[in-house]
Amino acid sequence: MNHSPVPAVEVLSANKTYSNGTQALLPVDLRIDEGEFVTLLGPSGCGKSTLLKMVAGLLDPTDGRLLLWRKPVQQLAEVGKKMSFVFQSPTLMPWATVEKNVRLPLDLAGIDAQMANEKVREVLALVGLSKFAKSLPRALSGGMQMRVSIARGLVTDPDLLLMDEPFGALDEITRHRLDAELLELWQKKKLTVIFVTHSIHEAVYLSNRVVMMAARPGRIVEEFQIPEPYPRHTDFMVSTGFSQHAKQLQDSLMRASAGQEEHFS
Amino acid sequence: MNALQANSMAQPWSQNPKIQKIIYPIAVGIILIAIWQGLVTGLNLPPYLVPSPLLMMKTLLTDWAMLGLALWVTVKITLFAFAVATILGVLISFVFVQSKRIESALFPYAVLLQVTPIVAIAPLIIIWVKDPTLSMIICASLVALFPIISNTTLGLRSVEPDLQSYFALNRASRWQVLWRLRIPSALPYFFGGLRISSGLSLIGAVVAEFVAGTGGTGAGLAYQILQAGFQLNIPRMFAALLLISLTGVFLFLFMSWLSRKALGGWHSSEITGE
Numbered sequence: 001m002n003h004s005p006v007p008a009v010e011v012l013s014a015n016k017t018y019s020n021g022t023q024a025l026l027p028v029d030l031r032i033d034e035g036e037f038v039t040l041l042g043p044s045g046c047g048k049s050t051l052l053k054m055v056a057g058l059l060d061p062t063d064g065r066l067l068l069w070r071k072p073v074q075q076l077a078e079v080g081k082k083m084s085f086v087f088q089s090p091t092l093m094p095w096a097t098v099e100k101n102v103r104l105p106l107d108l109a110g111i112d113a114q115m116a117n118e119k120v121r122e123v124l125a126l127v128g129l130s131k132f133a134k135s136l137p138r139a140l141s142g143g144m145q146m147r148v149s150i151a152r153g154l155v156t157d158p159d160l161l162l163m164d165e166p167f168g169a170l171d172e173i174t175r176h177r178l179d180a181e182l183l184e185l186w187q188k189k190k191l192t193v194i195f196v197t198h199s200i201h202e203a204v205y206l207s208n209r210v211v212m213m214a215a216r217p218g219r220i221v222e223e224f225q226i227p228e229p230y231p232r233h234t235d236f237m238v239s240t241g242f243s244q245h246a247k248q249l250q251d252s253l254m255r256a257s258a259g260q261e262e263h264f265s
Numbered sequence: 266m267n268a269l270q271a272n273s274m275a276q277p278w279s280q281n282p283k284i285q286k287i288i289y290p291i292a293v294g295i296i297l298i299a300i301w302q303g304l305v306t307g308l309n310l311p312p313y314l315v316p317s318p319l320l321m322m323k324t325l326l327t328d329w330a331m332l333g334l335a336l337w338v339t340v341k342i343t344l345f346a347f348a349v350a351t352i353l354g355v356l357i358s359f360v361f362v363q364s365k366r367i368e369s370a371l372f373p374y375a376v377l378l379q380v381t382p383i384v385a386i387a388p389l390i391i392i393w394v395k396d397p398t399l400s401m402i403i404c405a406s407l408v409a410l411f412p413i414i415s416n417t418t419l420g421l422r423s424v425e426p427d428l429q430s431y432f433a434l435n436r437a438s439r440w441q442v443l444w445r446l447r448i449p450s451a452l453p454y455f456f457g458g459l460r461i462s463s464g465l466s467l468i469g470a471v472v473a474e475f476v477a478g479t480g481g482t483g484a485g486l487a488y489q490i491l492q493a494g495f496q497l498n499i500p501r502m503f504a505a506l507l508l509i510s511l512t513g514v515f516l517f518l519f520m521s522w523l524s525r526k527a528l529g530g531w532h533s534s535e536i537t538g539e
Binding site: 105 | 427428435441445446449528531
């Protein structure tokens with residue numbers, strides 16, 4: 001890229017303190033450029049989900065500001081940008097078919113049925129679930145349900161995709177496959193992705209940049225670039241470069257946890 | 266012959282859980298009726314104490330003109346009351362879920378309505394409302410109302426939090442959330458309420474008839490039981506009782522069937538284990 005990067009997400013000393021006094025997140029500054037794949041990595045309780053939900057506008061920061069394309073999240077539509085959120089669980093409507101679940105955001109936005117159906121067909125093909133359009137979610141495996149959830153996230157053609165540990169509940173093999181599929185989609189659709197995980201391997205495999213967070217109180221401790229070329233194949237996961245990045249993150253995670261113990265004493 | 270044998274060996278009909286579910290209760294019923302018949306004949310019990318099942322069935326046939334008419338009256342009151350309770354119950358739940366404040370202000374009165382025995386207020390209603398049929402419908406509706414209110418309210422509130430967040434993220438309107446999320450989420454609870462209320466409206470109808478004690482053309486099964494009791498016509502009493510029970514069973518089965526049709530396949534309560 002030779003043009004100057006556009007900031008997709010700017011977090012300006014946003015913090016979150018709950019009414020009972022719990023500090024979920026100390027003031028955080030973070031800038032994510034258009035087209036980046038950034039992972040928030042850290043132990044549970046480090047506020048990574050809190051930060052993601054604040055970016056989405058699901059949670060309001062106690063103090064500080066969050067901007068998407070230099071606008072508050074409520075004004076995202078004014079700059080012609082769209083955001084999608086993929087939850088940890090598939091969060092599908094159990095009474096509706098795969099097709100109808102994927103079409104939900106289009107229906108909510110009041111998009112013409114014919115156009116919506118076409119779009120749904122397209123994304124279902126993209127995630128390889130065309131054959132299951134008429135199935136109910138319970139007829140699908142966990143991995144397939146998650147793919148439906150991702151299809152629903154993509155059907156609106158988002159510019160920003162926020163993913164909160166989307167593959168956390170899946171088995172290792174399914175998770176690898178979905179990680180690879182996600183990278184492909186990211187490249188094809190030129191998305192900006194913020195991905196929350198507690199898996200070091202997933203973070204290294206996916207991201208341009210990893211933001212390491214620590215718990216009690218939740219905060220950002222370090223940032224790492226993963227300057228490896230895409231597309232990343234499975235060979236990448238057994239390469240020396242991969243191990244070195246993983247080791248670096250592991251050490252950082254240990255340091256973050258050590259700091260946490262100090263906090264306790 | 267061989268193939269047939271192999272087939273029946275692989276799937277003996279007596280092992281089929283669906284058939285077992287029908288066969289077992291029927292077997293128990295037959296045994297109980299046989300014991301009943303045996304005791305009545307064996308101990309030579311007079312029919313004005315305990316009639317035999319055979320006599321009961323005979324009475325049901327000979328008195329069918331009267332009992333059938335009474336059954337129709339009771340069923341009519343039950344169904345009307347059930348319909349009124351359903352519509353009213355759903356409307357009240359919709360009001361309740363609009364705000365926690367409305368619910369906390371009004372819910373105690375719904376409970377009050379539920380815990381006050383209907384026999385205690387039925388005379389009042391019968392005095393206030395001139396038309397006896399209407400007053401009985403009101404009594405029965407009051408009995409059947411509460412489960413629908415409480416179940417539907419609970420259902421409308423039992424929305425998966427992440428799914429609710431998803432709707433919020435997509436800036437869904439209040440109406441969209443209600444129609445696309447709350448109502449479908451509430452359906453299993455609503456049908457649970459319906460199943461309970463269908464039985465309650467029958468009980469309410471019978472109790473109201475007892476209290477009203479209306480004879481003549483508007484006489485229902487409860488009145489027939491009262492009359493038969495006065496006349497020591499115990500077989501007819503039993504026959505009327507049988508009709509009430511069968512009506513209740515039929516209502517329950519019908520509501521279960523309806524619930525299965527409506528939720529078929531997606532809700533765990535309606536998915537048959539294999």
